[in-house]
Amino acid sequence: xxxxxxxxxxxxxxxxxxxxxxxxxxxxxxxxxxxxxxxxxxxxxxxxxxxxxxxxxxxxxxxxxxxxxxxxxxxxxxxxxxxxxxxxxxxxxxxxxxxxxxxxxxxxxxxxxxxxxxxxxxxxxxxxxxxxxxxxxxxxxxxxxxxxxxxxxxxxxxxxxxxxxxxxxxxxxxxxxxxxxxxxxxxxxxxxxxxxxxxxxxxxxxxxxxxxxxxxxxxxxxxxxxxxxx
Amino acid sequence: xxxxxxxxxxxxxxxxxxxxxxxxxxxxxxxxxxxxxxxxxxxxxxxxxxxxxxxxxxxxxxxxxxxxxxxxxxxxxxxxxxxxxxxxxxxxxxxxxxxxxxxxxxxxxxxxxxxxxxxxxxxxxxxxxxxxxxxxxxxxxxxxxxxxxxxxxxxxxxxxxxxxxxxxxxxxxxxxxxxxxxxxxxxxxxxxxxxxxxxxxxxxxxxxxxxxxxxxxxxxxxxxxxxxxxxxxxxxxxxxxxxxxxxxxxxxxxxxxxxxxxxxxxxxxxxxxxxxxxxxxxxxxxxxxxxxxxxxxxxxxxxxxxxxxxxxxxxxxxxxxxxxxxxxxxxxxxxxxxxxxxxxxxxxxxxxxxxxxxxxxxxxxxxxxxxxxxxxxxxxx
Numbered sequence: 001x002x003x004x005x006x007x008x009x010x011x012x013x014x015x016x017x018x019x020x021x022x023x024x025x026x027x028x029x030x031x032x033x034x035x036x037x038x039x040x041x042x043x044x045x046x047x048x049x050x051x052x053x054x055x056x057x058x059x060x061x062x063x064x065x066x067x068x069x070x071x072x073x074x075x076x077x078x079x080x081x082x083x084x085x086x087x088x089x090x091x092x093x094x095x096x097x098x099x100x101x102x103x104x105x106x107x108x109x110x111x112x113x114x115x116x117x118x119x120x121x122x123x124x125x126x127x128x129x130x131x132x133x134x135x136x137x138x139x140x141x142x143x144x145x146x147x148x149x150x151x152x153x154x155x156x157x158x159x160x161x162x163x164x165x166x167x168x169x170x171x172x173x174x175x176x177x178x179x180x181x182x183x184x185x186x187x188x189x190x191x192x193x194x195x196x197x198x199x200x201x202x203x204x205x206x207x208x209x210x211x212x213x214x215x216x217x218x219x220x221x222x223x224x225x226x227x228x229x230x
Numbered sequence: 231x232x233x234x235x236x237x238x239x240x241x242x243x244x245x246x247x248x249x250x251x252x253x254x255x256x257x258x259x260x261x262x263x264x265x266x267x268x269x270x271x272x273x274x275x276x277x278x279x280x281x282x283x284x285x286x287x288x289x290x291x292x293x294x295x296x297x298x299x300x301x302x303x304x305x306x307x308x309x310x311x312x313x314x315x316x317x318x319x320x321x322x323x324x325x326x327x328x329x330x331x332x333x334x335x336x337x338x339x340x341x342x343x344x345x346x347x348x349x350x351x352x353x354x355x356x357x358x359x360x361x362x363x364x365x366x367x368x369x370x371x372x373x374x375x376x377x378x379x380x381x382x383x384x385x386x387x388x389x390x391x392x393x394x395x396x397x398x399x400x401x402x403x404x405x406x407x408x409x410x411x412x413x414x415x416x417x418x419x420x421x422x423x424x425x426x427x428x429x430x431x432x433x434x435x436x437x438x439x440x441x442x443x444x445x446x447x448x449x450x451x452x453x454x455x456x457x458x459x460x461x462x463x464x465x466x467x468x469x470x471x472x473x474x475x476x477x478x479x480x481x482x483x484x485x486x487x488x489x490x491x492x493x494x495x496x497x498x499x500x501x502x503x504x505x506x507x508x509x510x511x512x513x514x515x516x517x518x519x520x521x522x523x524x525x526x527x528x529x530x531x532x533x534x535x536x537x538x539x540x541x542x543x544x545x546x547x548x549x550x551x552x553x554x555x556x557x558x559x560x561x562x563x564x565x566x567x568x569x570x571x572x573x574x575x576x577x578x579x580x581x582x583x584x585x586x587x588x589x590x591x592x593x594x595x596x597x598x599x600x601x602x603x604x605x606x607x608x609x610x611x
Contacts (some may be wrong), residue, residue: 205514
């Protein structure tokens with residue numbers, strides 16, 4: 001039996017907020033300001049080795065991890081709350097994650113792209129079997145399955161655009177924001193799978209066992225959003 | 231891979247349990263069963279495998295995707311390995327015990343097997359213990375069962391858990407009374423269950439605002455009841471809220487210290503339940519300890535009978551409880567072996583040496599025992 005964990009059980013444990021590194025983090029900062037969470041100084045130093053950061057709230061700590069890991073930390077209750085894209089949420093489909101808010105940041109889309117040359121003669125309606133390089137094998141297979149197309153996914157963790165050039169496959173499924181990277185690599189979008197934005201997410205168990213605190217933070221983020229929109 | 235390593239490797243989600251864990255687990259199961267017995271529930275046992283069709287009927291209807299199946303060479307029918315024991319208890323209650331006096335109080339403990347573990351609990355073979363109270367519709371039955379769930383989990387060594395209450399049929403009934411079509415109802419249920427405000431915002435008409443208010447009413451029982459009472463609901467639906475309030479008050483009389491939350495959007499895994507349902511959540515987001523509620527079982531003649539029960543997830547309980555100390559055990563060297571029976575009678579666990587040991591204390595330490603018997607005395611190591 002798996003009993004390695006002897007976690008101290010206390011409602012006094014700080015709530016942990018998991019934030020994604022990179023592009024989205026910049027857009028998250030104004031929201032943190034709006035809800036009144038001020039991370040300690042080291043948080044602003046992207047070269048710092050520190051992974052956990054205190055905030056001006058003694059009951060709230062921040063961890064900074066990869067976007068995919070935000071979802072995993074929150075699903076397994078390592079972190080109570082987090083911010084990550086719905087691309088990640090749909091890829092994993094964790095039942096233990098509640099996604100109560102669309103934060104309206106981190107906008108982009110998930111699309112199928114292929115070489116410009118191929119797109120001139122290719123008819124997506126006639127596909128029966130495709131080989132696709134992607135960071136999102138679950139979303140990709142589901143999308144193609146819904147269309148009655150067999151998809152063979154090659155999982156890559158980055159630089160998807162290289163895959164068609166180097167002959168791994170002819171098509172890719174990836175996030176597109178401006179389309180510059182695709183163009184620079186001689187690729188073109190042929191189909192859009194979905195729009196992506198970042199969500200405020202909450203662990204289901206935390207929502208149930210610490211409802212007052214967790215609901216209060218959901219409320220604050222929602223207020224901050226509405227103030228932004230107004 | 232070496233031969234020894236390949237023998238040690240088990241299929242994913244299956245594991246060996248060693249001492250003292252296996253003993254602790256057995257003792258937790260026995261604590262749970264003792265709680266059930268103390269309320270007069272009679273223990274029954276059912277087989278690991280039975281006809282697939284029976285296992286998938288009634289409350290078992292959603293278990294198909296999680297079930298291991300095998301072909302029975304004797305009957306040439308498909309057998310399923312149980313993924314849950316509730317369905318079996320329902321079968322027994324409506325067949326073998328159809329004529330037994332009602333209300334029928336039954337309890338069980340046993341292993342179940344799944345094709346795939348949960349996202350949080352990767353184990354495919356887990357132990358479940360639980361009760362079913364068959365044939366009584368009064369809310370006192372719901373109260374007895376939830377009360378027993380709280381007491382038994384507490385007796386198993388867990389404190390500070392939260393009891394989350396829901397009415398899985400509330401949202402569909404509300405949708406029905408508002409004239410919402412089936413497809414939208416499914417979307418609303420899903421959104422309320424996963425706390426997805428955007429989907430609710432996107433609803434047309436006043437329904438969106440009402441369901442958003444319902445979502446924000448999820449939380450600590452007192453606040454939730456107050457917010458639910460303020461909703462503008464059809465009379466038939468509103469009476470369910472009054473029923474919930476009365477139930478909460480009655481439960482508080484018996485368990486004043488338990489943390490209660492209400493979340494009427496919660497329905498996952500309660501698809502086939504009706505009436506009140508509950509989930510016990512481990513402290514600090516460690517997942518579900520137990521869940522249960524009211525459902526109906528149908529007998530061979532098609533008559534439906536009401537039942538209420540719960541299942542405790544023993545593996546989750548084991549994870550959430552504090553570690554016990556290693557049990558005390560006395561080593562008695564071979565020369566003193568005659569003393570062993572007396573010490574056992576006094577309640578000690580006693581191991582006697584099988585060969586003469588030069589240094590009894592040393593030998594006891596080597597074997598990991600806590601005490602040694604030396605010159606008429608028990609010394610702690």
